[in-house]
Amino acid sequence: MSTEPLLELSSLTVDFATEDGGSRTLLAGLDLTLAPGEALGLVGESGSGKSMTVRAITRLLPPAATARGAIRFEGRDVASMDAAALRAYRDGGVGLIFQDPRAHINPTKRIGAFLTEALRHNRGLGRGEALARAEAVLAEVGIDDPARRLRQYPQEVSGGMLQRVMIASVLLAEPRLILADEPTTALDVTIQREVVAILDRLRRERGMGMVFITHDLDLALAVCGQVAVMYAGRIVELRSAESLHERAAHPYTRGLLGSRPAIDARAPRLTAIPGRPVSAFEAGPGCAFAPRCAFATRACESEPPQLVPFEGGLVRCARVEEIHAERTDKRTSKEATA
Amino acid sequence: MGRLLVRRLGGLATTLLLSSLVIFGSLYLAPGSPENVLFGNRMPTAAARAAARHRLHLDQPLPVRYWDWLTGVLHGDLGTSMVTGQPVADRIGAGLSTTVLLVAMTMVLVVVVGLAMGLAAALLPGRVDAAVSTLTSVSVTVPPFVASTLLISVFAVRMGWFPASGLGEGLGGRIDGLVLPACAMAVLSCGFLGRVTRNAVREQLEREHVQTALVRGLPRLVVLRTHVLRNALAPIVTAVGLLTAGTFASTLVVESAFAVPGIGQLTIQSVAQKDFPVVQAVALLLVGAFVVCNAASDLVQAVVDPRLRETGSTS
Ligand SMILES: Nc1ncnc2c1ncn2[C@@H]1O[C@H](COP(=O)(O)OP(=O)(O)OP(=O)(O)O)[C@@H](O)[C@H]1O
Ligand SMILES: [Mg+2]
Numbered sequence: 001m002s003t004e005p006l007l008e009l010s011s012l013t014v015d016f017a018t019e020d021g022g023s024r025t026l027l028a029g030l031d032l033t034l035a036p037g038e039a040l041g042l043v044g045e046s047g048s049g050k051s052m053t054v055r056a057i058t059r060l061l062p063p064a065a066t067a068r069g070a071i072r073f074e075g076r077d078v079a080s081m082d083a084a085a086l087r088a089y090r091d092g093g094v095g096l097i098f099q100d101p102r103a104h105i106n107p108t109k110r111i112g113a114f115l116t117e118a119l120r121h122n123r124g125l126g127r128g129e130a131l132a133r134a135e136a137v138l139a140e141v142g143i144d145d146p147a148r149r150l151r152q153y154p155q156e157v158s159g160g161m162l163q164r165v166m167i168a169s170v171l172l173a174e175p176r177l178i179l180a181d182e183p184t185t186a187l188d189v190t191i192q193r194e195v196v197a198i199l200d201r202l203r204r205e206r207g208m209g210m211v212f213i214t215h216d217l218d219l220a221l222a223v224c225g226q227v228a229v230m231y232a233g234r235i236v237e238l239r240s241a242e243s244l245h246e247r248a249a250h251p252y253t254r255g256l257l258g259s260r261p262a263i264d265a266r267a268p269r270l271t272a273i274p275g276r277p278v279s280a281f282e283a284g285p286g287c288a289f290a291p292r293c294a295f296a297t298r299a300c301e302s303e304p305p306q307l308v309p310f311e312g313g314l315v316r317c318a319r320v321e322e323i324h325a326e327r328t329d330k331r332t333s334k335e336a337t338a
Numbered sequence: 339m340g341r342l343l344v345r346r347l348g349g350l351a352t353t354l355l356l357s358s359l360v361i362f363g364s365l366y367l368a369p370g371s372p373e374n375v376l377f378g379n380r381m382p383t384a385a386a387r388a389a390a391r392h393r394l395h396l397d398q399p400l401p402v403r404y405w406d407w408l409t410g411v412l413h414g415d416l417g418t419s420m421v422t423g424q425p426v427a428d429r430i431g432a433g434l435s436t437t438v439l440l441v442a443m444t445m446v447l448v449v450v451v452g453l454a455m456g457l458a459a460a461l462l463p464g465r466v467d468a469a470v471s472t473l474t475s476v477s478v479t480v481p482p483f484v485a486s487t488l489l490i491s492v493f494a495v496r497m498g499w500f501p502a503s504g505l506g507e508g509l510g511g512r513i514d515g516l517v518l519p520a521c522a523m524a525v526l527s528c529g530f531l532g533r534v535t536r537n538a539v540r541e542q543l544e545r546e547h548v549q550t551a552l553v554r555g556l557p558r559l560v561v562l563r564t565h566v567l568r569n570a571l572a573p574i575v576t577a578v579g580l581l582t583a584g585t586f587a588s589t590l591v592v593e594s595a596f597a598v599p600g601i602g603q604l605t606i607q608s609v610a611q612k613d614f615p616v617v618q619a620v621a622l623l624l625v626g627a628f629v630v631c632n633a634a635s636d637l638v639q640a641v642v643d644p645r646l647r648e649t650g651s652t653s
Binding site: 058060083086087088089090091092094095096098100103104105106107108117118121122153155169173 | 545546547549550551552553554555556557558560564565568569642643644645
């Protein structure tokens with residue numbers, strides 16, 4: 001067994017050409033590695049570049065955007081694939097689940113046609129067989145009366161059901177890697193969990209890798225082995241879900257955990273991160289998060305921090321050791337007085 | 339779908355009925371009395387005039403005359419020409435096939451050239467798009483009567499490639515004679531359809547569902563055909579329907595300019611000669627062509643876009 005990674009991003013940078021001839025950096029040097037069958041969470045606020053990352057991975061960037069650095073899928077360089085190789089990579093290599101199924105499914109075609117078109121065009125399956133497979137997968141994603149659904153149009157079913165249809169369409173192609181870009185943000189809270197649970201179970205059963213994008217750090221921790229927290233087009237913390245859950249290192253990550261509604265009484269409810277998230281091109285010369293960070297010093301504003309090893313992961317914070325030493329000190333001194 | 343069809347057919351019949359009323363009524367209101375046509379320059383005696391009026395049923399009240407005419411039309415009897423004395427149906431029949439052929443040739447040209455230009459502009463941004471845009475914005479300013487004059491002077495008079503007027507023998511001769519008239523009507527419509535196509539295709543290309551199709555590894559041509567073009571079809575079909583109807587109307591001018599013996603020329607002649615039964619019949623025919631074109635485009639749209647079917651059956 002080779003231990004070749006399924007997906008490898010090295011120094012992935014995406015620049016966007018603006019109308020006035022300038023250029024904006026949207027992603028500023030991303031390094032990520034994903035082993036086959038593993039799930040990686042990509043977490044961050046709006047504008048941090050999560051969608052740009054999956055677009056770059058699938059070579060679906062808008063025409064004005066250019067990617068630099070390397071994206072390797074099973075060792076092959078994605079940027080240098082020719083049309084045929086790219087099609088093969090998109091058919092069975094990666095599968096992309098979009099956030100808004102309503103916009104991402106052709107409204108003039110029946111659900112059956114949507115689910116089977118790739119099987120028929122790419123795999124040469126007959127209509128009957130393709131429909132039979134689609135029906136089976138619809139049942140697996142928890143849709144009842146799948147035969148009837150196949151004959152319906154997208155506007156005749158609910159958003160939650162349509163997202164299951166989208167998930168089914170990706171599962172049908174049996175990709176080695178699923179890219180799920182906020183698959184549940186457009187759905188009702190009650191349906192969100194169900195849909196994530198189905199996606200999580202089915203991809204595990206099939207041994208598919210997954211990049212799971214969300215604003216919700218807790219959700220990412222629940223379904224992913226590794227979590228990358230992004231801020232302003234950079235990774236600020238990359239840790240195993242377990243250790244991150246145990247102890248978030250970066251002040252931004254801690255803010256994300258704090259800004260969730262406190263479900264259990266153990267974690268006292270903290271305030272949300274003050275200020276507004278910035279995109280990569282809006283960031284200053286130093287740490288992009290410094291203006292919103294409670295721990296920032298003058299040096300943070302001017303010196304860009306590097307990713308440094310921390311508890312088995314990586315953290316992009318110049319003061320991470322100090323901050324954690326303080327916390328550990330407090331904790332030990334509390335224990336001592338008790 | 340079935341219900342939509344029934345509703346459209348009902349609407350079609352109503353429109354035709356109403357327009358027959360309007361046509362009949364407006365000719366009644368038009369200055370000059372129909373029987374004068376018969377006498378030409380002669381001044382008839384009162385008795386002769388009364389006899390003529392009686393023969394033409396002009397002495398009966400308007401509703402009765404309308405009813406007689408309408409029932410006649412429904413039985414296929416369009417009356418007799420006051421000028422030639424031939425049955426109106428014969429006069430129309432002679433020109434109808436020519437006009438239909440002319441409109442068909444025009445629309446084939448429009449659809450082929452207009453779609454090609456629109457597609458090229460939509461799929462090849464940059465120079466091709468700019469060139470096509472210039473071409474279409476010029477061509478939409480060239481109405482058929484201007485195009486007729488230009489085409490006659492260049493291709494018929496100077497080059498002598500096509501006849502300047504009239505039609506030759508047989509189908510080949512007819513087609514040969516109809517090329518220039520068809521081109522004259524197609525210029526403006528090509529530009530119009532080119533623009534509609536370009537914009538519709540551009541809009542669809544930017545749709546998110548097209549990205550979904552691409553990211554599933556479907557070949558680009560398949561995505562273009564089954565998603566982009568397919569969804570852009572609705573506005574294109576509407577435009578083709580409108581343009582076809584408009585082409586029927588343009589035949590009035592263009593057939594006269596090229597001396598094409600079709601319905602358009604017949605209409606202009608009959609109006610000039612105040613040949614009322616013929617005018618009534620051709621006017622009704624033109625309205626019919628209009629209404630049928632629109633209904634056909636609506637139905638095709640409903641086939642193309644299921645969302646229109648939905649609203650069609652719920653409203
Ligand atoms: N088509 C585009 N043209 C120009 N800029 C874009 C485009 N799409 C995204 N951006 C910019 O790229 C940056 C990253 O956007 P991206 O969509 O990747 O963020 P995201 O992390 O997915 O956010 P969200 O959580 O809102 O989906 C943002 O600053 C955004 O304004
Ligand atoms: Mg996004």
